[in-house]
Amino acid sequence: MTLSAIAEPTGAAGLATGGTPAGRRKRTLRVVQRRAGLGLSSVAIILFIAFWVAPLIATLMLSFTDYGLSRETSWVGFANYERMFGNDEFWNSLGVTVVFTFFAVGPTLALALLLALPLVKPGRVVTAIRAAIFIPAVMPLVAASLLWQVIYQTGGVADQVVGLVGLGPQPWLKDPQLAVVSLLIMVIWKYVGLYVIIFIAGLQAIPGNLYEAAAIDGARPLRTFFLITVPQLRRTFLFVIIVGVTGAVQAFVPAYLLTKGGPVDATQVLPLLLFNNAFLFSRFGYASAIAIVLLALLLVFAFLQFKLVDEPED
């Protein structure tokens, strides 16, 4: 029971206004409630303003300057944005980011759902398989990236695997097209376990009587999957897509550690372009403009996802 529920007068007394002792008590309680609420949330509000709102405003302001650490800073209006939108490197990075996001999230979710279906039911073997699939997800991303760097080196594990089907060594990180695929394989391997666990939780929450009713009606497994499982997982889908897309758009470490954005900018995702401009080239103003565009991109993605996946009535 909440504090307001305790304080709320019932019946005719509830209609009492400020003039009565009950009304005064009610007003006092409300004031106390408001103050308590403000007091309890003030730390979070201060932290939110200090570490989110203020830096966001600062970033927005910096995006209109030529700030480069200690150089004299001046307002440049929309020059950073003009430079960005007129720059092939930016459009290349945007394209790489979109492709990377699409092919990182889509296959990961599909694979995760396929793996989750047989792992829903409890059992020792199933638990062991779930744990094994989850291991890459708990591995630090930096460690995972370094591991894959070794896997992809000439004569490494990746070459040995393709050698089993008669293929020779491949330029995993040196060919512009293959480098993107190599990054995607690593990212899918890293995150599929996390989504498997989320899908298992979603599948376990589906009421069993729906499946029983479908079985009585003679529905076949595929029909049951598409007409019961998938719709019932709508909320889970929304969650994993938002988390997946947000993570993929921000993905920085794999490209930074495995390819440095190369070869020839083939894997230069937007966060890496931003990082290079800020911390290698000291173009903080320009990097801030990229950050603002990245933020806008994420907001658009999030909005579209809610529109596509969310239902009007839950």
Place this chain on the structure above:
Amino acid sequence: MFSRRLAATAGVATVAMVLAACSSGSTDAGDELPELQEPSGSLVIWEHANEANQAYFEEKYAEYEAETGVDIEVLYIPIADLQTKLQTAFGAGNPPDIIKIGAWQMTSLVERGYMSELDPVNYGAGDLAGFEALFEDGALDPVTFDDAVYGVPTDFNSVSLWYRKDRFEEAGLDPNSPPTTWEEVAEVSEILTSADGSKVGLQTTLNGDPIWAQLVFQPLIEGLGGSILSEDGTAGGLNTPEGIAALEYYANIGNPDLTAPIGGFSMFADGTAAMLLGGRFMTGFMPSLNPELVYGENFATTTIPSWEGEDAVASGYSWAWGVTEDSENKATAWNLIGWLNEQDRANDQLAATGLVTPLAGWTDLEAAQDEASAVMQEQLPYTSYGVQTPFWNEIMTALAQTLDAVALGQSTPEEAAAEFDARVADITG
């Protein structure tokens, strides 16, 4: 989470902007000599991690601590992260006292007032003339900006051609007659390359790395009379007959598909590559990657090749010790740097690590009595250090991408050259 990271960056940047505004104005350190001070207090040093060298420096720092009572804290940073970490530290107003960085990256730090001018008194040289007299002619060029010295050169290199004598022998080539021209290098490379391309002749040193892009490409283009940048560093020089010819040659060096943890260095160490462009440090570095490698026995070096009928041009670079402007213990910092680079220790350093401190007459040091040092000394008169520019990182990153593009066949030399020059104009404009 990323937005928060950005926000935090912006926050740091905002603070840095305020600090910068508060500390504007240049120092006039050169006008008046500082007083000699007893070393005291504590020092924080940042240098790049290199297993081959760390043991040596740890030992020397311990010696200095024992001699002076100064407390030293060292942070070894992976080379790829050094610049980033420094940028954030300077931005936040919390840099270390001493840094060891590539002199090619010093220009932008000096331009922003982050580095302190040399203190020759506490270095132990008396005055600037005394300090300059300690070094080889031209050795201070990479650390001199607007006629003021900001660092002390160390790990000083003139890039030469390194070759695996065992690979030459296996291929039926004379291991004591390495190629002397770029044309010969191409011919020999063909002989040393296996049919499947898994073994190569000359391999690029470190793909995608800005400094090695400059060091490898500079001898090719400057040897033809061209240059990567104009003298004032504002225009690209690739879209010229010399630049395009050099790119055409570069496109055929080694096998761009090969991957190894540290690129050509790893490939030279394991014998995949029979030739590599590298510095004097290779004598210490290669055995650290492959203990079976013994300088003189199975690998050696020779002077940088020239184009037929042209004079040779070698690439030079130096790392440098520097003291940050924000250091509160500058006198002790310069004292330690001077102590580290005294002649006896320069000799110890060269013997233990292969890193040269270019003191005057360094080739007379006991540790320098080898062919590698002689080759480097021979090359110094025709060694080019490139153009100093505050946009070095950005321009050389563009060069590395340009070289990758031609090597991988993504662009023709003509297209890549035009694009590079346009990017330089955009960067410097």
